[in-house]
Amino acid sequence: MLSTNDLKFPFILLEEAQTAFLVIHLGGKVIYANPATELLLLQSTQRLYTQTLSQLAHQFHFDKRYIEKVFKTQNSFTQSDVSLLIEGKSLFLNLSVSPLSFNSQAHVLIEMQGISQQRKSRQVYYQQHQQQIAQDLMRSLAHEIKNPLGGLRGAAQLLEAELANADLKEFTQIIIQQADRLNALVDRLLGPTKIGTRKLDNIHVALEKMRKLVQLDLPENIRIRVDYDPSIPDFEMQSDQLQQAFLNIVQNAVQALCSANTPDAQITIRTRSAHQITINGRPQRLVAEIKIIDNGPGISKHLQDTLFFPMVTGKKKGTGLGLSIAQTLIKQHHGRIEYQSCSTQTEFLIYLPIIL
Numbered sequence: 001m002l003s004t005n006d007l008k009f010p011f012i013l014l015e016e017a018q019t020a021f022l023v024i025h026l027g028g029k030v031i032y033a034n035p036a037t038e039l040l041l042l043q044s045t046q047r048l049y050t051q052t053l054s055q056l057a058h059q060f061h062f063d064k065r066y067i068e069k070v071f072k073t074q075n076s077f078t079q080s081d082v083s084l085l086i087e088g089k090s091l092f093l094n095l096s097v098s099p100l101s102f103n104s105q106a107h108v109l110i111e112m113q114g115i116s117q118q119r120k121s122r123q124v125y126y127q128q129h130q131q132q133i134a135q136d137l138m139r140s141l142a143h144e145i146k147n148p149l150g151g152l153r154g155a156a157q158l159l160e161a162e163l164a165n166a167d168l169k170e171f172t173q174i175i176i177q178q179a180d181r182l183n184a185l186v187d188r189l190l191g192p193t194k195i196g197t198r199k200l201d202n203i204h205v206a207l208e209k210m211r212k213l214v215q216l217d218l219p220e221n222i223r224i225r226v227d228y229d230p231s232i233p234d235f236e237m238q239s240d241q242l243q244q245a246f247l248n249i250v251q252n253a254v255q256a257l258c259s260a261n262t263p264d265a266q267i268t269i270r271t272r273s274a275h276q277i278t279i280n281g282r283p284q285r286l287v288a289e290i291k292i293i294d295n296g297p298g299i300s301k302h303l304q305d306t307l308f309f310p311m312v313t314g315k316k317k318g319t320g321l322g323l324s325i326a327q328t329l330i331k332q333h334h335g336r337i338e339y340q341s342c343s344t345q346t347e348f349l350i351y352l353p354i355i356l
Contacts, residue, residue, distance in 0.1 A: 020112040026071055026105060028052040040093070040114055042086055061085040067097050070108050074099045081115070090342060142186045149186075153179040196238040203288050203352070204228050206239045207269060210246045214254065219265075222257055224250075227270040232288050235354040237333060242352075245329040245337075246292070248322035249348050253294035256346070260297045268293040277351055279336045287335075290350040299341040307339070 011032050014021045020040040023032035033048045041048070041060070057064035062084055066077060076098040084091045096111040153176055160172035211224055218224065250267060257265040270291040277287045299307060308327045330337045335352040 022110040023100065024053050024108050024110065026107065028054060040112060067108060070097045070099055071106060088345060089340060145186050146183060149179050149183050196241060198236040198238050200234050201237050201239045202234050203232060203271065206242045207246060210243045210250065213247065214250050219258060222254060222265040222267065225266055225268045227268060229271045229273060232271055232273050233354060241329045245326040248326040249292050252322055253292065253296065256296040257294055262296050266295050279334065279351055279353065284353045286354045288352045288354055292348045294346050295344060296346060298343045298346055
């Protein structure tokens with residue numbers, strides 16, 4: 001019987017590699033995993049050696065047929081952006097599979113290179129770029145709408161002043177009211193244009209005010225759980241605007257849980273301090289990390305790339321402004337908002353600099 005050392009001997013050069021390597025026997029059994037594989041899959045080699053390809057595929061939610069095909073054809077293949085589900089979170093990697101002969105028996109060598117961070121950076125850059133384009137478009141559109149609206153309202157007021165028949169003034173009032181309604185809608189589309197006066201405050205005070213507001217109208221089947229880190233220091237903020245940002249995110253979660261009739265529905269609000277986080281290209285020594293997590297059905301894939309755009313919504317009666325406004329408010333606090341979503345959970349992650 002081969003010992004663990006015997007298995008490692010032919011692959012000793014892979015022990016120090018930063019890339020994860022896994023060797024699987026023709027029968028499907030894992031016979032070797034290097035230390036980088038332990039870090040990537042969050043499993044010890046002892047546990048990996050007890051598992052088969054089928055068990056790994058079931059555990060990490062990937063399609064094993066591509067790997068089985070290498071055994072049959074003896075041809076290598078590579079695939080980018082392969083998704084594994086590890087501890088409820090999606091991990092993306094580049095995958096290379098090659099045939100390997102060892103002890104006169106067929107094996108495959110699987111090379112896995114985690115790309116989640118690079119993928120996330122590309123996605124953040126793409127989203128920020130697209131959001132900036134959308135915001136510029138909305139500002140231009142708002143300008144083109146507000147100018148004629150102002151002229152329309154002014155003309156209606158002048159006409160009303162000239163009307164002798166009081167009954168006809170009812171119609172000019174309709175014109176004025178509808179012009180005001182459209183003007184207010186355009187202002188909402190643009191979102192807050194500037195931050196209010198900042199003062200030293202505690203992030204948990206803002207979160208608790210928001211939570212109590214949501215709790216007033218919260219369905220009985222939804223529970224809000226808090227997990228606060230009391231060590232987060234006070235920092236300068238516009239508390240009301242941050243409350244609004246948090247409220248928009250939590251209300252979205254409530255609506256998602258209600259529409260899906262999620263059993264044991266729960267929203268978790270978690271705070272932690274984090275160090276050396278880069279926000280909008282600027283390294284921040286200390287930040288407040290706020291997570292808002294729900295166990296709903298996740299965000300539809302067709303919405304994920306445009307989720308923070310104005311007027312984008314997956315709800316029948318939604319306006320698509322809540323997350324767009326939340327993002328604007330967080331950015332005005334020099335912060336960053338992002339999300340992760342799968343079929344059983346959605347997590348919004350907010351970073352706010354404590355020291356600017």
